[in-house]
Amino acid sequence: MWAMIDAFIKGVQQLGDKYTRRPLCFSIGAALAIFAGLWAAAFGLFKYTAFFSIPWIETVADWLGGIVVLILTWALFPGVVSAVVTLFLEQIAEQVERRHYPSLPAAAGQSAGEQVATALRFLGLVVLLNLLLLPFILLGPAYPLLYYTVNGYLLGREYFEIIAARRLAARDVAMIRRQRSSYIFMAGVAIALLLTVPIVNFLTPVIATAAMVHLFQRYRGDAGRMGAGQAEAGGPGAAPTTQPAVRPDNSVLDGTRQDA
Numbered sequence: 001m002w003a004m005i006d007a008f009i010k011g012v013q014q015l016g017d018k019y020t021r022r023p024l025c026f027s028i029g030a031a032l033a034i035f036a037g038l039w040a041a042a043f044g045l046f047k048y049t050a051f052f053s054i055p056w057i058e059t060v061a062d063w064l065g066g067i068v069v070l071i072l073t074w075a076l077f078p079g080v081v082s083a084v085v086t087l088f089l090e091q092i093a094e095q096v097e098r099r100h101y102p103s104l105p106a107a108a109g110q111s112a113g114e115q116v117a118t119a120l121r122f123l124g125l126v127v128l129l130n131l132l133l134l135p136f137i138l139l140g141p142a143y144p145l146l147y148y149t150v151n152g153y154l155l156g157r158e159y160f161e162i163i164a165a166r167r168l169a170a171r172d173v174a175m176i177r178r179q180r181s182s183y184i185f186m187a188g189v190a191i192a193l194l195l196t197v198p199i200v201n202f203l204t205p206v207i208a209t210a211a212m213v214h215l216f217q218r219y220r221g222d223a224g225r226m227g228a229g230q231a232e233a234g235g236p237g238a239a240p241t242t243q244p245a246v247r248p249d250n251s252v253l254d255g256t257r258q259d260a
Contacts, residue, residue, distance in 0.1 A: 001186075003183075003215065003218055004183060004186060004187055004190070004211075004215065006214070007187075007210075007211040007212075007214035007215045007218075008187075008190065008207065008211045010100070010210060010211065010214055011206070011207035011208065011209075011210035011211035011214070012207055014092075014095070014096055014099070014206065014207070014210040015203060015206060015207065017095055017099060019091075019095045020092055020095050020206060020210075022091075023085070023088030023091045023092050023206070024092075024203070024206045026088055027081065027084050027085040027087075027088055027205055027206070028202045030084045030087075031077075031080060031081040031084050031202065034080055034084070035073060035077070035080070038069070038072075038073065039069065039073070071134070071137070072134075074196065075130045075133070075134065075147070076126070076127060076130055077195060077196070077201060080123065080126070080127075081195065081201065081202070081204075081205055082122065082126070082155060082158070082159075082191075082195070082205055082208075083119045083120070083122045083123035083126065084119065084205075085205035085206070085209065086115060086118050086119040086122060086162060087115050087116070087119055089115075089162060089163075089209055090107075090115065090166070092206055092209045092210065093107070093163060093166065093209060093210075093213050094107075096209070096210045096213040096214070097213065100213075100214070101217060107166040107167050108166060108167070118162060122158055125154065125158075126151075126154060129150055129151075129154065130147075130150075130151070133146060133147060133150060147192075148189055148192050148193060149189070151188070151189075151192040152185055152186075152188040152189030152190075152191070152192045153185055153188055154188065155188040155191045155192050155195075155208070156184040156185050156186070156187050156188020156189070156191065157177065157184065157188065159187075159188070159191065159208055159209065159212045160173075160177060160184050160187075160212055160215070160216065161173055161177065163209070163212045163213055163216045164176065164177075164216050164220075167216075167220075168220070176216075176219050176220060179219070179222075180215075180219045183215070183219075184215070187208075187211065187212065187215060191204060191208040194207065194208070
């Protein structure tokens with residue numbers, strides 16, 4: 001638990017890095033533009049479209065439509081802003097690593113096309129799940145619990161996988177995620193909570209990205225030490241000591257190097 005708290009504290013401190021401010025400003029600007037477009041479209045739809053012939057019913061419908069738009073904005077903001085920040089995630093992660101892990105080799109990273117595809121996939125998944133969750137708002141107090149549970153799982157998993165995939169093969173990413181699933185879920189819930197706090201939610205994607213870099217480095221180191229210990233003991237699942245798993249970025253997942 002302390003490792004997660006420490007990671008988020010370092011994530012907040014990362015906001016003071018001048019090289020992090022540019023992607024932060026871009027992500028905030030993009031998120032604001034997206035929601036300004038959403039609000040303008042919704043306003044035009046309800047303002048200039050008559051759904052009922054009776055004036056007072058039409059007025060009530062306009063007000064209810066405005067409330068629905070506000071609820072949708074609140075529900076979809078975490079996913080939209082997180083999807084936007086994935087376009088700048090590589091830059092943020094590089095600055096975190098340069099500051100805290102200078103001995104790491106350059107990560108393989110993603111191409112621009114892969115970043116766009118990841119952002120669109122993430123956005124589509126978040127929007128779909130939150131639209132499916134909307135009817136449960138009728139459950140009252142139970143809705144926030146359901147909302148933060150679903151979004152916490154999704155955000156934790158997506159942030160971790162995107163960060164981890166920069167340096168590890170898919171099977172190793174899945175292995176570490178399974179080993180640390182509860183902690184990654186709790187980190188995701190923390191991210192979801194921060195993303196629903198006004199003002200703070202604009203800074204959260206950078207904080208979350210930086211925090212996940214720190215958590216990934218810690219969990220990868222733990223996984224490497226576990227693998228090395230099993231190999232020495234000859235236990236089940238022991239990794240061969242003579243042929244460590246070498247990644248495209250020359251990192252090794254065997255516990256013998258910190259940049260593995």
